[in-house]
Structure formats: C-alpha cells, structure tokens
Amino acid sequence: MITEQQITDVIYSVIDQMNELRDQNLIDKGLQTPLIGQRSQLDSVDLVNLLLGVEEQLEDEFDISFVVANEKALSLKNSPFRTVKTLTDYLTDSINQ
Amino acid sequence: MMILPISKKVILITGSSRGIGRAMAEHFLQQDYQVLGCSRSPTSLSSDNYQHFCLDISDEAAVKKMFSTIRKQFGRLDVLINNAGIAAMNHALLTPMSTVKNVYQTNVFSAFLFCREAAKLMRKHQSGRIVNLSTVAVAYDLEGEAIYASSKAAVESLTKILAKEFADFNVTVNALGPTPVETALIKNVPAEKIKQLIDRQSIKRLGTFADINHLVEFFIDEKSDFITGQVVYLGGA
Numbered sequence: 001m002i003t004e005q006q007i008t009d010v011i012y013s014v015i016d017q018m019n020e021l022r023d024q025n026l027i028d029k030g031l032q033t034p035l036i037g038q039r040s041q042l043d044s045v046d047l048v049n050l051l052l053g054v055e056e057q058l059e060d061e062f063d064i065s066f067v068v069a070n071e072k073a074l075s076l077k078n079s080p081f082r083t084v085k086t087l088t089d090y091l092t093d094s095i096n097q
Numbered sequence: 098m099m100i101l102p103i104s105k106k107v108i109l110i111t112g113s114s115r116g117i118g119r120a121m122a123e124h125f126l127q128q129d130y131q132v133l134g135c136s137r138s139p140t141s142l143s144s145d146n147y148q149h150f151c152l153d154i155s156d157e158a159a160v161k162k163m164f165s166t167i168r169k170q171f172g173r174l175d176v177l178i179n180n181a182g183i184a185a186m187n188h189a190l191l192t193p194m195s196t197v198k199n200v201y202q203t204n205v206f207s208a209f210l211f212c213r214e215a216a217k218l219m220r221k222h223q224s225g226r227i228v229n230l231s232t233v234a235v236a237y238d239l240e241g242e243a244i245y246a247s248s249k250a251a252v253e254s255l256t257k258i259l260a261k262e263f264a265d266f267n268v269t270v271n272a273l274g275p276t277p278v279e280t281a282l283i284k285n286v287p288a289e290k291i292k293q294l295i296d297r298q299s300i301k302r303l304g305t306f307a308d309i310n311h312l313v314e315f316f317i318d319e320k321s322d323f324i325t326g327q328v329v330y331l332g333g334a
C-alpha cells in the first residue's frame with residue numbers, strides 16, 4: 001500500500017528536480033498547482049518531464065513498473081493531470097488497485 | 098537513489114544476434130562503446146563491453162524491464178538502433194493474417210515501443226540518437242512485399258514524426274533503407290529476384306555491412322545534431 005502522502009512527496013521531489021533546472025517561472029509545490037491549462041506554469045514538455053519523472057521515481061522507490069500516461073488516464077473525462085492533487089488521487093487509486 | 102552514469106557512450110542495438118545487427122554490434126565494440134543488444138535467442142557474441150538481453154521485442158513488460166536495468170546499471174543511453182525486423186514475401190492473396198500481425202508487431206509496434214522507452218532515458222541527458230531500419234522495398238513499392246514494405250513505410254512515418262516530437266529533448270531520429278544484404282532475412286528470396294532488384298538501384302551491387310555501419314556512424318555523430326527526420330536509401334534507390 002502506497003499512501004497519498006508518499007505519492008505527493010514523489011511529485012514534489014520531481015518538481016524540485018525540475019525547478020533546479022529553471023531560472024524563472026518556478027513550479028509551485030502545492031496540491032492545487034495546475035499542471036495543465038492556461039493557468040499552469042508547465043508547458044507540454046514540462047508536463048512530459050513531470051509525468052516521466054514521477055514514473056521513474058515510483059519505480060525506484062517502490063519497485064513498481066507503472067506507465068503514468070496509460071489508456072485509462074488518457075480516456076478519463078476529467079483528466080487526472082489537472083492538478084497535483086488530482087494526479088495524486090489518480091496515482092494512489094491506480095497503483096493500489 | 099543516485100545512479101552514476103558510466104563514461105563510455107552506451108548504444109543499444111535490437112536484433113544483435115545475427116545479420117546486420119550482429120555486424121553493427123561488433124563494429125561499435127571496436128569503437129569504445131558500451132554495446133547492449135537483444136534478440137529472442139542467445140548470442141555467441143561475448144565481450145567485456147557487451148551485454149545481451151534475451152527477449153521478444155514485442156513483449157512490453159520485458160522491454161520496460163530491460164530499459165529499467167539499463168537506467169540503473171548505466172545511467173544513460175546515447176544511441177538506439179531499431180534493427181530487429183522480419184520480412185514476409187508472398188503474394189497478398191496468399192498472405193495469412195497471422196503473418197500480417199506478426200510483421201507489424203515486430204517491425205512497427207516494437208520499433209515504436211523502443212523509440213518511446215529510449216527517448217525517456219535520453220531525455221534526462223538532453224541528447225540522443227535513434228536510427229530505424231527501413232528498406233528500399235518502400236521506395237520501390239515491391240510486388241510480393243505489400244506487408245513488409247508497408248510496415249517499413251510506417252517506420253519511416255514514425256521516424257519523421259518522432260523527429261519533431263523528440264527535438265525538444267535534443268534527440269534525433271533518422272532511418273536508413275538498405276538494399277539487399279546477404280543475411281538470413283533474404284535467404285529464401287530467389288537469386289533471380291535479387292538480381293532484378295539490384296538492377297533497379299543506381300549502383301548495382303549487393304549492400305555490405307560496412308555500407309550500413311558507415312551511414313549509422315554519420316547519423317549518430319555528435320556533429321549530426323541538425324540532421325533529423327531523414328530517410329536515406331543505400332545504392333541510390
């Protein structure tokens with residue numbers, strides 16, 4: 001069982017790594033941080049880097065092989081990639097299923 | 098977990114147990130690369146700088162596991178050569194659907210899977226080179242090769258589109274289309290048919306492993322960082 005907190009921590013740690021490479025427009029670390037849409041500080045490449053970073057860190061920390069952008073995620077009516085919170089909820093559900 | 102990348106460049110060649118892939122593996126071993134290869138059957142190739150993965154390239158779980166091992170063991174991937182492929186040469190009316198599925202699975206789906214997983218790794222270092230194997234059969238629209246040639250046409254299309262999508266990560270994607278080269282792949286093609294094919298080329302001879310290695314070297318050269326989305330046919334197809 002991987003907890004919501006553990007997953008949020010993984011996402012935050014990936015955001016930290018991404019911010020290290022940015023001079024400006026740092027990504028906020030908050031549950032409500034938007035990941036897509038006009039209000040998001042992430043462009044499409046940033047989103048790819050975030051999701052793949054999360055995928056990799058989940059694999060390293062919990063020894064699970066999981067494709068974050070899988071068919072289920074992409075077909076949901078409300079994208080699970082809207083905010084840090086929705087991503088956390090989605091990952092917690094899918095991984096513990 | 099900190100993974101320290103090794104200093105040698107790492108090249109992954111699919112279908113390295115025989116034929117063109119084997120020749121490439123031997124070539125890059127002589128050039129101070131860490132060479133990784135894969136095929137369903139084991140290989141007789143052995144070197145301190147070579148590591149073989151026995152897997153079916155269409156098995157997503159096995160492929161993901163291999164990439165995870167590469168990441169943990171070497172911390173980097175500089176070059177991917179999508180070489181493994183199978184051919185089907187038959188009149189369309191005599192081609193079973195199982196052959197169609199098999200050829201597409203190996204030549205198209207697996208090539209995509211490897212491009213995707215490789216680019217994930219290359220993304221981290223903001224550099225990488227991918228070379229896909231096509232064939233002159235695409236340029237010639239060869240009769241009797243509807244499935245094989247169309248599968249490679251798909252590979253060419255993938256090459257051009259992935260070149261655009263991966264450009265953000267400084268990963269180039271190119272394809273090379275060999276003329277006939279003497280390997281197991283074409284051993285059942287009648288000599289007369291090979292001769293007819295060669296007669297269509299600008300330069301009328303069989304291709305060699307050296308011809309292919311030369312073009313691969315060009316594509317993966319550090320200085321080729323502005324060359325992407327291209328398909329080059331040998332022999333002037």
Ligand SMILES: NC(=O)c1ccc[n+]([C@@H]2O[C@H](COP(=O)([O-])OP(=O)(O)OC[C@H]3O[C@@H](n4cnc5c(N)ncnc54)[C@H](OP(=O)(O)O)[C@@H]3O)[C@@H](O)[C@H]2O)c1
Pocket residue numbers: 111112113114115116117118135136137138139152153154155179180181182183184203230231232233274275276277278279280281282283
């Ligand atoms: N030879 C030619 O004249 C020619 C011309 C134009 C293009 N090409 C292209 O060049 C590439 C290499 O051809 P080749 O002539 O070297 O062929 P080959 O001698 O038949 O070798 C094919 C290699 O791919 C591996 N392979 C095939 N299916 C696989 C699978 N499902 N999973 C893992 N490995 C697999 C084989 O190993 P296992 O069987 O052990 O898995 C072998 O190592 C192909 O993409 C081909 O289309 C060749």
